[in-house]
Amino acid sequence: MDIILAAEPEIRLTAFLSVLAAMALWELAAPRRRRDIPRVIRWSNNLALVVIDTAILRLSFPILAVGLAVLAEERGWGLFNIIEAPFGLAVILSMLLLDLAIYLQHVMFHAVPALWRLHRMHHADLDFDATTGLRFHPIEILISMAIKLALVAALGPPAVAVLLFEIILNATALFNHANINLPRPVDRWLRWIVVTPDMHRVHYSVDPRETNSNYGFNLP
Numbered sequence: 001m002d003i004i005l006a007a008e009p010e011i012r013l014t015a016f017l018s019v020l021a022a023m024a025l026w027e028l029a030a031p032r033r034r035r036d037i038p039r040v041i042r043w044s045n046n047l048a049l050v051v052i053d054t055a056i057l058r059l060s061f062p063i064l065a066v067g068l069a070v071l072a073e074e075r076g077w078g079l080f081n082i083i084e085a086p087f088g089l090a091v092i093l094s095m096l097l098l099d100l101a102i103y104l105q106h107v108m109f110h111a112v113p114a115l116w117r118l119h120r121m122h123h124a125d126l127d128f129d130a131t132t133g134l135r136f137h138p139i140e141i142l143i144s145m146a147i148k149l150a151l152v153a154a155l156g157p158p159a160v161a162v163l164l165f166e167i168i169l170n171a172t173a174l175f176n177h178a179n180i181n182l183p184r185p186v187d188r189w190l191r192w193i194v195v196t197p198d199m200h201r202v203h204y205s206v207d208p209r210e211t212n213s214n215y216g217f218n219l220p
Helices: 003-007 010-027 039-060 063-073 085-111 111-122 130-134 138-155 159-177 186-192 197-204
Strands: none
Touching: 003 010, 003 159, 010 130, 010 159, 039 111, 039 130, 063 138, 063 159, 085 111, 085 138, 085 159, 111 138, 130 159, 159 197, 186 197
């Protein structure tokens, strides 16, 4: 586990690039909708934003979520370190609670006008594909990390749970924004487990009643 955590940046980058490549190939082979904007324009903009967001995060915070989880475990901070929960249970509950926090954060960014002004950058993408799941205002990214760090400090989750959660969250964000033609019978069953593209696409409706729904990124 120490080796895995030491290699966290490489693991996350490899997982991210692998899922992004898989979604890009799937979009080429079986697109759900016709594209209106050339891919090279949108992808260069959205991927450049990822680089900017990542750089700002690294410069703004001396420690990120996985590192704080390691520190909390060493110093006995947080709920799961105080009650000494079984490792497997702590991992599962931590991932569920982190996912719930992201869900509630998403609701908050729609409900609070000042936060919506930041979040609508995500909704303002001129087309809809995997890179839409990467398009976020830098200030929203900073607020999101601050919330995540506060939760990690309070929960004291196993570091591996935080690492797994972040990898899965990134992967599902790419998947559920992807312009892929998932067979309807598969979608119908899969959406009981994970948010699917057709399920999440409703969130980008021009009807506010539909936009303010389907907030999940990972679990439905």
